Structures are given as C-alpha cells and as structure tokens.
Amino acid sequence: MPDRVPVQLGEYESAPLEPGHLTPRDVDRLHALQARGCLTLTRERTGWRLKADATVGVLVLDRVRVVIAPKFAIAGEQLMSWLAYTLGTPVPAMARRWATGPDGYADLIAAALVEECERLLREGVRRDYVRHRSVEPVLRGRLDVAAQATRRYGQLDQLHVRTFDRESDIWDNRVLGSALKAALGLTASPDLARALHGAAGAFPQAPTPAAALRALDRTHYTLLNARYRPAHTWARLLLRGGGVTDLLTDHGTTADGLLLAMPALWEAVVRRLGTEAAGLHGGHAVPGGGGVGITVRGDLGSASTFRPDLLLSLPGHDTAQRTLLPVDAKYKRYDRHGVSAADVHQLLTYSSGYAPADAPVSVIVHPQQGSNTQRSLQVRRAKGLLGTIHVLGVDTRSTPEQATKWIGSVLR
Known part of the structure; x- marks a missing residue:
C-alpha cells in the first residue's frame, strides 16, 4: 500500500484536499467526526477542505494522514506532564524524552503505553x-x-x-494487546513502531476494540492488578481515539486516530489545579458544581442550567463562615485579547448566583506561555460595583505542581 499523503494543519486552521485524497469510507468517517464537533469537511469546486476545530492529534485515513497541531506549541515533555496530571497517572520516562515532531502527539501516548507494557513484561504479566x-x-x-x-x-x-x-490470556492483558495494535496504525516513527510491534507480540488481543473498551469499563482494581492501572489509562485513551467512541463497532472498524478535545482537557486540568490549590489553604471543591446550579425556567423548551466548571468553598475572614468562589476554564488566548462580552456575562451570572452579595467575585483560568499572569476586571453600574472577575493565565511551560502553588497563592 502506498504511503499516505501527509496533511499538516493547526487547531482552527484548514487545509485543501484533492478529490482523490478521500475515499467514500473516509468521507463517511469525517462526516461522523464533524457531527461530534471535531472538525468540518466541506466540498469545494476543486476538491475538499478540511477544517479543524478545538481538536488536536492524528487521524489516519485510507489515503491521508492528518496531523493537527495545537495553537499552543507545547513541548512533548510538558504535554505529557499535563496530560498525566489530568489522568492522575505517572509520566513514563520514555514519553518525557520523546520529542514532539511532525509525527504529532499520538506518538507521545503510544510511547507512554509501550513503556508501561514493557514494565509489566519485566515484572511478569498477570495470570x-x-x-x-x-x-x-x-x-x-x-x-x-x-x-x-x-x-x-x-x-x-x-x-x-x-x-x-x-x-495470561485474560482481559487485563487483552486490552493492552488491542491498544498496542491500535497505536501501531498511528505512529510514523520506525523506532517506536518496532517497540510497539515487539510489545504487541507478548500480549493477547481482544476480539474487537469495542470488546476491549467494554472490558476496561468493567475493570475493578485490586491488589492483584493495581499495577496495570497506568497502562490501562493510556490504553483507554488510545482505544477511544482520544474520546471518539462512537466510531468503534463490533465489526472491527475503529476511529484510526487519536483526537484530543482541548477545551475538555483544559477543563479537567483546571478542576484538578483549583481543587489542589484550594486544599493548600483549607478549601475544597463543591461536588456537582453546587447542587442544582442556576436554573432558567419558563422559556420555550426545557429548563436550562448554569454551572461553573469548578466551585470552591474557601474559608472566610471569620473561620466559622465560608465563601463560594466560581471558577471557569477558558481555552482561549486571553493573554492576547480581552475577555469577550459573553464570558463577562457568564462569569457575572456565576458570581451573583454563588459568591457573597457583598463580594461578587469569580475567576477565569486560561492557558498561556511565558509566565503566569493575573489581572482583574471590575464591572460597574451606575450605583457601584457589579462584580469582579479575576483572569488568571497559567503558564503551560511550567509544571502542574508549580501552577498549583501559584494559583494557591492567588486564592489566598
């Protein structure tokens, strides 16, 4: 089979495709991804145009290999640190050393999986x-x-x-064999492909990727299989295609890609950062975003609900009282332009619904590069202050531990 045509584009960018680049099967798969908000495929007079949304990663089609780079040029070591922090798993040494190049970020995930699988082989796979x-x-x-x-x-x-x-032909091992096989189809690095092929030969495989995913969803960890948890974490990410699960069928059809939804990933990062930062000063996250949240009733259709990405309970000046602080994650370049009117309205709604009436405060957390930044927006009306919005820029080149300490100092 001839090599696939490489297509490079950035997040929110588009690239033209010739008519012969896409097979009918590719068009169906891209339309399925479009329905899930991952990308947009439009027909043009001279062929096709593929536009990425807030999604990064690799998509392997029949004739084309699409690599979507994030709008933040994050080094491979830092990306793995943040992703592992979000997933609550240690960063494998091989993945930290793996250079982020034109092959895309899928190689980093595959490197993390193969290192964990090789560790299990050295220790002896479970029987x-x-x-x-x-x-x-x-x-x-x-x-x-x-x-x-x-x-x-x-x-x-x-x-x-x-x-x-x-x-050794048990589900704990089968899911790893299936994930290693899926990773083989994503990587373009010969060295990594050899390592994946060698590890895949030592693990049994599930009948289909969907069966492996179902087994992962049923897995309960005990003292017998707890050491499999990191490997299963990376396997789940690869088998789900970074989150695209509906393209997996029992007939063996896979998403053939690893697409990460960056807004969802950033929200997960902010939830953990805020929770750990608040814990440093006697605070904690309120489960479920504060119960029922802010509801809108009486309009056409069903009632709508407003919930912040994170709601923190912090100790007040009086130790007997606590204050609520709504925090919202925004995957936007608010280090380069001002906060949009829609986001200002949203955060004012959160502060009026959760924060104390005498101190309506809310927080926006966005990613940036270079250094951590903080600025405050005062929203005023004729009778005085309507609310304060703290805009915190977290340096993605720092470690999650450094970012946690910095946010903790701001919250204090």
Whole structure:
C-alpha cells in the first residue's frame, strides 16, 4: 500500500484536499467526526477542505494522514506532564524524552503505553485461572458428565472435561494487546513502531476494540492488578481515539486516530489545579458544581442550567463562615485579547448566583506561555460595583505542581 499523503494543519486552521485524497469510507468517517464537533469537511469546486476545530492529534485515513497541531506549541515533555496530571497517572520516562515532531502527539501516548507494557513484561504479566471445555484422551480437571452422556453416549475413549488453567490470556492483558495494535496504525516513527510491534507480540488481543473498551469499563482494581492501572489509562485513551467512541463497532472498524478535545482537557486540568490549590489553604471543591446550579425556567423548551466548571468553598475572614468562589476554564488566548462580552456575562451570572452579595467575585483560568499572569476586571453600574472577575493565565511551560502553588497563592 502506498504511503499516505501527509496533511499538516493547526487547531482552527484548514487545509485543501484533492478529490482523490478521500475515499467514500473516509468521507463517511469525517462526516461522523464533524457531527461530534471535531472538525468540518466541506466540498469545494476543486476538491475538499478540511477544517479543524478545538481538536488536536492524528487521524489516519485510507489515503491521508492528518496531523493537527495545537495553537499552543507545547513541548512533548510538558504535554505529557499535563496530560498525566489530568489522568492522575505517572509520566513514563520514555514519553518525557520523546520529542514532539511532525509525527504529532499520538506518538507521545503510544510511547507512554509501550513503556508501561514493557514494565509489566519485566515484572511478569498477570495470570489467572481460565475455564476451558475440551475433549481429552485422559481425565484432566472435572468430567463434564452431561456432555459425556449426550455427545459420547457413555463411551470413554474421549472425555469431555472442564479445566481451570492459569493463563495470561485474560482481559487485563487483552486490552493492552488491542491498544498496542491500535497505536501501531498511528505512529510514523520506525523506532517506536518496532517497540510497539515487539510489545504487541507478548500480549493477547481482544476480539474487537469495542470488546476491549467494554472490558476496561468493567475493570475493578485490586491488589492483584493495581499495577496495570497506568497502562490501562493510556490504553483507554488510545482505544477511544482520544474520546471518539462512537466510531468503534463490533465489526472491527475503529476511529484510526487519536483526537484530543482541548477545551475538555483544559477543563479537567483546571478542576484538578483549583481543587489542589484550594486544599493548600483549607478549601475544597463543591461536588456537582453546587447542587442544582442556576436554573432558567419558563422559556420555550426545557429548563436550562448554569454551572461553573469548578466551585470552591474557601474559608472566610471569620473561620466559622465560608465563601463560594466560581471558577471557569477558558481555552482561549486571553493573554492576547480581552475577555469577550459573553464570558463577562457568564462569569457575572456565576458570581451573583454563588459568591457573597457583598463580594461578587469569580475567576477565569486560561492557558498561556511565558509566565503566569493575573489581572482583574471590575464591572460597574451606575450605583457601584457589579462584580469582579479575576483572569488568571497559567503558564503551560511550567509544571502542574508549580501552577498549583501559584494559583494557591492567588486564592489566598
């Protein structure tokens, strides 16, 4: 099969495609991704135009390999630090050293998976008892009396038996074999492909990627399989295509890509940053964003609800009282332009619904590069202050631990 045509574009950017670049199967898959807000495919007079939304990663089509770079040029080591921080898993050493190049960020995830799998192989993969039914010339395990009577009619030259043997062909290992195979189709690096191929040969595979995902969803970790948790975390990300799950079918059709929704990833980062920063000063996150939230009723259709991405309960000046602080994550370049009117209205709604009436305060947290920044917006009316919005820019080149300490100092 000829090499796929490389297509490079950035987040929110577009690129032209020739008519022969896309097969009918590719068009169907791209339209399915478009319906989920990942990208936009439009027909033009000279071919196609593919536009990325707030999504980065790699998409492998029949004739084209699309690499979507983020609008923030984050180094590979830093991206893995933030992603691992969000997922609550350690950063593998190989992934930290892996250079982010034209092959895209999918190689970083694949490198993290292969290192965890190699660690499991060094330690010895888990084995468990697996039930088997077979026909043997001698008795092993337990005789299946019903099968012997109905299929052999009492003859004893061949015995229907049920055995329990300790094997590595269990779901904990099968999901890793399936994820390693999926990663092989994404990487363009020969060195990484060899490492993936070598690790994949040591793990059994699930019948389909969908079956592996179902097994991951059912997995409960105990002392027996707790060491599999980091490898399963990276496997889940690869098998889900970075979040695109509906393209996985029991017929073996996969998303063939790793697409990360950056706004959702940033929201997860901010939730953990804010929760840990508040904990440094006796605060905590309010589960569920504060109960029912702010609701709008009486309009056409169903009632709508406003909930901040994160609601913090912080100790006030009086230790017996606590104040609520709404925090919203914005994956926007607010280091280069002002806060939009829509976001100002949204944060004012949060502050009026959650913050104290005498101190209506809310917080926006956005990513940026270079240094951490802080500025405050005062929204005034004729009778005085309507609300204050603190705009915090978190330096994505710093470590999550450094960002946590800085946000904690601001909240204090």
